[in-house]
Amino acid sequence: MKDKWRRLLAEGQNSLDMFEHMSSMTLDSLLKCTFSCDSHCQGKPSEYISAILDLSKLLVQRQHYLPYHWDWLYWRSEQGRRFRKACDIVHEFTAKIVQERRSQLNQQGSAKNHTENLEYTGGYKKKDTDLIDLLLLSKDENGEGLTDEEIKAHADMFMFAGHDTTASALSWIFYNLAMHQDHQERCRAEIRSVLRDEHNISWEDLGQLPFTTMCIKESLRLHSPVLALTRYYSQNMKTAGDCIIPQGCLCLISIYGVHRNPQVWPDPEVYDPMRFDPENSHKRSSHAFIPFSAGPRNCIGQNFAMAEMRVVVAQTLSRFRILPGPRPVRRQYQLVLRAEGGLLLNLETLDESNKE
Template structure:
């Protein structure tokens, strides 16, 4: 009872000082943010209604606005290419991740690439970059094929049982996690159900904690049922990664570094090739400043990335299910590429020969970006168009979703139109109008990995199945990534060899 009384008092106190605090904030920031309209707001909804509110906000203000998130946080929201460009391009030495949105993930992800700053971030980025070299990524394409084959076998069994409508998020998330664990750990996800469950639970708990301000204090959160679930799930994830890392490190010390070959035959087990974890372990051995705890933090970050790929795949399936002409055009392009081969395996070289399929993926990423916002603060004043200066330390919320739905840049932004990404139609468009993987020095290091997997999975899926709309229209829900409130039901029809 005492704990909940304390939480209640914190809640009452925070709202009682709201007007006074807001009055002061308005007078402090108004002179320097005169070009940015000011809004007074409590935390908005992450459901469908909340996404529609963002659409209205972008239509009304077009480039930016100042947003007061409760009594404690003053945020500048930006959703125009010209305004987000200088923020994305800012040097990593003056760019920092804020604690409001990212700090609550620290017990889970540690001081990895997502949450670190300054020299620590630069060192980790340098150590991670070789793991995403094209020579390494080529080896992963075979694994992408394997993982999607497993998912398709499961789909065929379910269809044979009369279950023709499936939740895409459920199936695709398991597939992308299986793929990531194989690419990084060389580990079979069939053995890690507890780890998978914990990853899903952590994503939900972080969002719930972000929305309830009293839970931002660790002292309070650790004493709640939700906090206990969160830290229990963290321990499961950390113990799992630590055990695998230690095992692979022992193998490396015993057997020496593997050979770096890019031939597909090596990825099939004939010869051990360098993979993600090998690159990091070799970097650990070469850098005496890098501790094993830093390695764990880097690795914990990387294993979270499967969620964004799963979101992207699920939404491109949905968008093509609701636009059958585009789906058929993709299928024709894929069949022209793969017909006549002894196997259906998509190769690295095939990825550049799927132009329309890639355009559909990009349009889906525009319409439903997996990560809708990134937040930053800067150690110096930042200038944006209109003679406006954002004071140092002010939280900047760069709205990827808002930029992708800005009618000044994208006519009829709610319409799915892959031809927006035809090279002729993209010539005059700012490169910062489409930023699903962020941009600048702190862009997503795994974007080439993700795009390769998206094309492999989509190509094989459309070759083997026709995707149709499900029994209900999905309602968007943002939980660290763009998801839906009650799954994403889609229907499947298996295709014969002649289509």
């Protein structure tokens, strides 16, 4: 992505749509980490990439058109047929990967021996172990593994839930840093003080970026990629005021509203990373900040996402200055939080001569 940005800037294209570039980058990263697949989707979109993007758009369009909530009508519509075709492409891609990897495991011998070959001392997997490997090697207490269908379902879920949300989060992070140059410069100074090698960042480096992490969290508060979540009541629940919510109900929780509660967040519309300074947050409820949901059914990929965001922000700010774009940005509420007409920001390359 950084190479593409340098090329576009050299050609005189200074305004870039963050959503366009972040979506292809996060999808590229997830394909690598999930399937060990070098998709090259940042240069030339594949059929698989196009299918995933199409499914996201079709899902939102179906939600917003009430007659399409009726399955009988939807699957007979042009959009329904497009949805089925895109699903087939995605499922065939995943099925092929799973079948090929299972075949490789069978050729290498038992799953147990393969696991031993993959492990470091202490039980940690080698860096080239991806999600498919972990799913194929997983066993329950009876020694039973997952079926191919279960593995495909897990992989597809990780792909769908993991790329668009992170792309949205990163786009809004760069927007907020563009609008607050003082915070951006402080992040850049912190990043440069930590990175021993500008071209690489280690796992240990991520833990030494407290202010950058605070900026990421404050952006997630103001512009959470997911705007709401639901919970099913498995039993009657008594609430304040002696109200009873009956078993079987669905509760919709507004993440947008929780993150803007003025009783918890003074001046909630103000971007202030210091809210997440340990001194300011230790008395705050753990459920006041829920960009990844909360409780036993929270986001399984939140640690992956936070690490990815730190890496991308660090690598980007060490090379580029992010500036406000040519037009005002307006929020657009879709499957994830987007911006009307894209989120355009201006970029400047930080060469050795102008690095501070």
